[in-house]
Amino acid sequence: GDSVTQMEGPVTLSEEAFLTINCTYTATGYPSLFWYVQYPGEGLQLLLKATKADDKGSNKGFEATYRKETTSFHLEKGSVQVSDSAVYFCALSPYSSASKIIFGSGTRLSIRP
Amino acid sequence: GAGVSQSPSNKVTEKGKDVELRCDPISGHTALYWYRQSLGQGLEFLIYFQGNSAPDKSGLPSDRFSAERTGGSVSTLTIQRTQQEDSAVYLCASSLASGTGNIQYFGAGTRLSVL
Numbered sequence: 001g002d003s004v005t006q007m008e009g010p011v012t013l014s015e016e017a018f019l020t021i022n023c024t025y026t027a028t029g030y031p032s033l034f035w036y037v038q039y040p041g042e043g044l045q046l047l048l049k050a051t052k053a054d055d056k057g058s059n060k061g062f063e064a065t066y067r068k069e070t071t072s073f074h075l076e077k078g079s080v081q082v083s084d085s086a087v088y089f090c091a092l093s094p095y096s097s098a099s100k101i102i103f104g105s106g107t108r109l110s111i112r113p
Numbered sequence: 114g115a116g117v118s119q120s121p122s123n124k125v126t127e128k129g130k131d132v133e134l135r136c137d138p139i140s141g142h143t144a145l146y147w148y149r150q151s152l153g154q155g156l157e158f159l160i161y162f163q164g165n166s167a168p169d170k171s172g173l174p175s176d177r178f179s180a181e182r183t184g185g186s187v188s189t190l191t192i193q194r195t196q197q198e199d200s201a202v203y204l205c206a207s208s209l210a211s212g213t214g215n216i217q218y219f220g221a222g223t224r225l226s227v228l
Contacts (some may be wrong), residue, residue, distance in 0.1 A: 099168075099169060101146075
């Protein structure tokens with residue numbers, strides 16, 4: 001079945017460092033891809049999305065590009081801030097069931113001042 | 114309301130008891146979803162409603178789990194004869210309609226602890 005595999009955490013970086021969180025997926029057809037973020041004590045929020053191959057989603061300085069040839073959707077940010085500390089989930093919505101979201105296991109990110 | 118509201122925020126129960134978890138979606142959202150977040154299993158889809166009907170309930174783990182939605186609004190997830198493995202955070206989300214073009218907005222969750 002469809003699945004998402006993402007980089008295991010925790011990831012600890014210094015402020016202003018470059019961030020990459022790897023995410024790959026297995027799916028039939030053309031799923032939509034998402035990154036969700038869960039800040040401490042808060043609910044899940046959509047960070048960015050991409051619905052077709054080569055689309056780039058971006059928000060709050062984060063970017064991810066839908067790469068069908070490598071089945072990847074890696075999350076990047078050029079300069080992280082302490083406020084980016086959170087758990088990040090890569091996710092997909094299957095082509096066959098557009099209402100279900102399948103999540104990766106989550107990556108906890110901590111940024112040191 | 115302003116966002117998806119879930120109650121209670123925390124629930125502690127004894128093994129074997131029944132529990133009801135409530136979700137109040139964003140006003141006007143026709144689609145509603147339940148997920149479960151647990152240490153061992155990550156975030157799992159449970160069931161999705163479009164209006165009052167549930168086209169996909171494939172994620173419900175057993176027949177002890179059921180959900181309903183009335184009036185196209187509030188939904189209740191019921192777990193009968195709770196077991197310790199049911200301990201998790203139960204998340205509800207809603208969207209304007211179903212489909213990938215519609216963003217799912219999540220509530221803060223109900224943390225269920227089964228003793």
